[in-house]
Amino acid sequence: MKIAKLSNPVMSDWFTEQGLRLDASPYVAGSLETKKMLERLPRTEPLASLTSGHNGGIFNGPMFRRVYLTDPEHSVPFLGTKDMMVADLTGLPRLRKSDAESGTLSYLKLKPGMTLISCSGFNAGRRAYVRPDMGDFWSSQDTLKVEPDPKKIKSGYLYAFLLSRFGESLVRGSVYGSAIKHIEPHHITGLPVPRFDVGFESEIHELVEECAQLRAHFQNELTSATEDFFKSVNLPELVDFNWHQQPRDLGFEVTQISALSLRAMNYGKRAQGLKLKLESVPHQRLGEICAEGQLRYGPIFKRVDSDINHGGRLLVGQRQGWWIRPEDGRVISPKHTPAGVFVPDETVMVGGHGMPSESGLFGRATLVTGRWLQHAYSQDFLRVGSGTESVSGAYLLSFFRSTVALRLIRSMLTGGAQQSIHSELVADMPIPLAEPADRDRIAATVRSAYHKRDRADVLEDKALALLTAAIEEAVG
Structure with a gap:
């Protein structure tokens, strides 16, 4: 059981800031502590002021009847809250293309650089980055899409903050519900996003983008290795x-x-x-x-x-x-x-x-x-x-x-x-x-894919470490 820290007690004015919520989660889970700490930074901006697109750039979608098909010509890959965490996206369910491209659901098409946040279910609050190879995917209504405004903030930097322990604390603190957890777009519009100089934010962004590219290469090389396998035999x-x-x-x-x-x-x-x-x-x-x-x-x-x-x-x-x-x-x-x-x-x-x-x-x-x-x-x-x-x-x-x-x-x-x-x-x-030379080539492709996957993790860790150190240094 979590309890409030004596060094950081729950203050009465916090209740108003949280919409008079009486459940303990936002007060003892660290989200309010994180928010108060970020207020000591020289500059923060609310999340909603840094996004653009449908519904201001922070949106999920309507509930709808899902019709799944298997023919790639008449369907599109469909990403759910569990699928967004997967490394190898082969085998995703496929939504009927005519439904996906309809006026009701067309805006659920993903764009590289978006941040995805699971907003329904027991594990609401997970985050993922839309990779370059996910541009023709659609996502479910159980996933919040955060589309950064490229004129105001770098997509990789925004994702790094939301993925960091500070962003996680703020996002998790926005969760409502008991048996089934929920996050709605308006719950996270006011999250304070730390701002630093353009050079530093660009450095974080480049690390995240390279990480996303490597994970896309991981997927492509695995697919290529399997294709090579069947052709070689x-x-x-x-x-x-x-x-x-x-x-x-x-x-x-x-x-x-x-x-x-x-x-x-x-x-x-x-x-x-x-x-x-x-x-x-x-x-x-x-x-x-x-x-x-x-x-x-x-x-x-x-x-x-x-x-x-x-x-x-x-x-x-x-x-x-x-x-x-x-x-x-x-x-x-x-x-x-x-x-x-x-x-x-x-x-x-x-x-x-x-x-x-x-x-x-x-x-x-x-x-x-x-x-x-x-x-x-x-x-x-x-x-x-x-x-x-x-x-x-x-x-x-x-x-x-x-x-x-x-x-x-x-x-x-x-x-x-x-x-x-x-x-x-x-x-x-x-x-x-296959012939021995073919086997060696196929195995080398698979090993290259997994090496890129490991390298992507290293770059993501580096981005998070740089951002965390900068925030901690700025707040003293």
């Missing part, structure tokens, strides 16, 4: 494979069945057709590739809480595994944690527990390498670690992140309410093998 028709355009699995007959699985889904014709295609080219079974590595779930263990400053490690679960950065995770003590919670370099992590919904993470894959090796990982991930020197984890990721691999994994289910991946069926999955 002579299966170019699987590059843009559309599962929903294939005939549905209705009334099919299975002649070869065993006690390994009696579930009809595991024998579906669409998935079996994909498997036959993969088997038609030189390949190796996943179980053979991972025989000297690992192909298993993580250990179930007791969590012992710790602190980052005392050697604790962030525990990454399925919810955070695909985010740009794993936020809000639990910090645990490595001394009381089994070794299997930490994974070797270039381990492919597959979402392995849950329900295989269209927008869910079940069956989706990511790679643990670089800065993410320091984290611990929950038992919900299926660890795919190559034990074959000629087949790297980076090469495997180029396949596992594809629609083909996703659909195959989702045809290998076991369990009841909570689904898991059938260990013997997934071990039998065929992995096409």
